[in-house]
Amino acid sequence: MCMYYSFFFLIMSILMFTMSMFFISLDLMIMLEFSFFSFNSCSVMMTLLFDWKSLLFSSFVFFISSMVVFYSDEYMHGDLNLNRFIILVSLFVCSMMLLIFSPNLISILLGWDGLGLVSYCLVIYYQNIKSYNAGMLTALSNRIGDVALLISISWMMNFGSWNYLFWLESMKQDFHMVIISYLIVLAAMTKSAQIPFSSWLPAAMAAPTPVSSLVHSSTLVTAGVYLLIRFSPCFSSNLYLFLLLISSLTMFMAGLGANFEFDLKKIIALSTLSQLGLMMGILAIGESNLAFFHLLTHALFKALLFMCAGNIIHNLLNCQDIRFMGSLVNFMPLTCTFFNICNLALCGIPFLAGFYSKDLMLEVLSMNYVGIFTYLIFFISTGLTVSYSIRLVYYTMMGDNNFLVYSSLSETSFTMLKGMMGLIFLVIMGGSMLSWMIFSTPYFICLPFIMKIMALILTFLGVWIGYELSMFSYGKDLLSINYLKSTYFVSLMWNFPFISTFGVNYYPIYFGGQIYQKLDNGWFEYFGGKNFYLNMKTLTSFFHFLYNNNLKINLMLFIFLLVIIFMI
Secondary structure (H helix, E strand, O other), rough: OOHHHHHHHHHHHHHHHHHHHHHHHOOOOOEEEEEEEEEOOOEEEEEEEEOHHHHHHHHHHHHHHHHHHHHHHHHHOOOOOOHHHHHHHHHHHHHHHHHHOOOEHHHHHHHHHHHHHHHHHHHOOOOOHHHHHHHHHHHHHHHHHHHHHHHHHHHHHOOOEHHHHHHHHHHHOOOOHHHHHHHHHHHHHHHEEEOOOHHHHHHHHHHOOOHHHHOOOOHHHHHHHHHHHHHHHHHHHHHHHHHHHHHHHHHHHHHHHHHHOEHHHHHEEEEEEEEHHEEEHHOOOOHHHHHHHHHHHHHHHHHHHHHHHHHHHHHOOOOEHHHHHHOOOOOOOOHHHHHHHHHHHOOOOOOHHHHHHHHHHHHHHHHHOOOHHHHHHHHHHHHHHOOOOOOOOHHHHHOOOOOOOOOOOOOOOOOHHHHHHHHHHHHHHHHHHHHHHOOOOOOOOOOOOOHOHHHHHHHHHHHHHHHHHHOOOOOOHHHHOOOOOHHHOOOOHHHHHHHHHHOOHHHHHHHHHHHHHHHHHHHHHHHHHHHHHHHHHHHHHHHHHHHOOHHHHHHHHHHHHHHHHHHH
């Protein structure tokens, strides 16, 4: 079953890529509209938009899905529910296609909600408590974005159409339409895990590694960035400024956190978070084509990076702690070669895929009118990317093997290796190929010498910091012990996982318990229903006493009346 789906996705990828080349060469765009019904002069339509962006992105999604499904055949071997897994992955890809080709908010919501629902099913695939918690955090974080989309759909009923392409200029100028652009940014922030919704992305690593490879490269987390690229003409300057601040902080936080993490998959997940911040940051400067370019190149090497990590975890009997690894290059040379090439592409080493987009983005940033804060945080985050990549390579490739001495590490998983080989050529050649295709005229950026080589300086500085972070001693003089609170704060993503779980769960429940105890069972009980019941009971008892003794009471009242008369 895996082979059939893989072959189908590969054919679709080649078809979409060929069509995108045709559309780029003719500068063509096609819109297909299927009208369902109309009410209150609002037409409900299914709209499909075919242009070079949607076709090229869909070809990348199909190609990566093809390799991932092929890879899953061996990675998930022996799993009793393999068919269910493949069907869920296929539904995931279908939801992403619906999102990519839709310029209509209603059909976007179908794809958007489909991604959220299927991602929940995939995160809880290994049915244990950790997976359930991670799945619930993922689903509920994404629901915020879904609600934002629903509100924007209801607000657009005022304008008679949900095809946002017709309203992009109005959204920028009309006061009543500006709210939609803010809601779209909120939705994209939840799906792409920007601050303060960042905690779900590392938690979603509870899913099987092929799912992580697909989610973190070209589907779930990139949906928010893709939506922003489509809506980018309608954003105001204030909204761009807000987006720039949030994305740069996310990028910096993820880069710092990855340098303190020991879980292999979580390090790569935080790396994805950092790159998403970079894409949104460059989008906030106004370069949506550059953000799209990096979206595609990042999809290639991040998918392969997760596949290499999956192969390592598979051979290490599901161990993900990098402290147990070491000297893997002796046991799995081909996997480690792929792993290193992807890491170098992530760092932006010339002339791999990541270099063409990342270096270009940093140089465009240097040419723009941005403040010193933005400039520094972008370049420091780039240095941190190199730092955690070198730290990861040091822990996994060098030194002694710290895993069980009797384990047999070998590279016998040929199906997984073939799946990875399908991507390695694009990781090496994809950046230059895409830059020739996407940009009709090459960027010519003229900068002073020191600013021109700033990215290279930060790269070498990151290499040194990553090496120093790896060289620690197992003694009482550990540096992080002296700054334990700061270390916890940085390594736990600025406490956002606690805020996202305990902050919205524990404290409201505790506060509700106190209200129940002090008010509902306390003062409200005394002054409310219980006191009313006691008063009514007393009055009823009094009237019941009068009713039972009415003859005596009437006689006493008669005697009392006579006494009063005689006294008068």
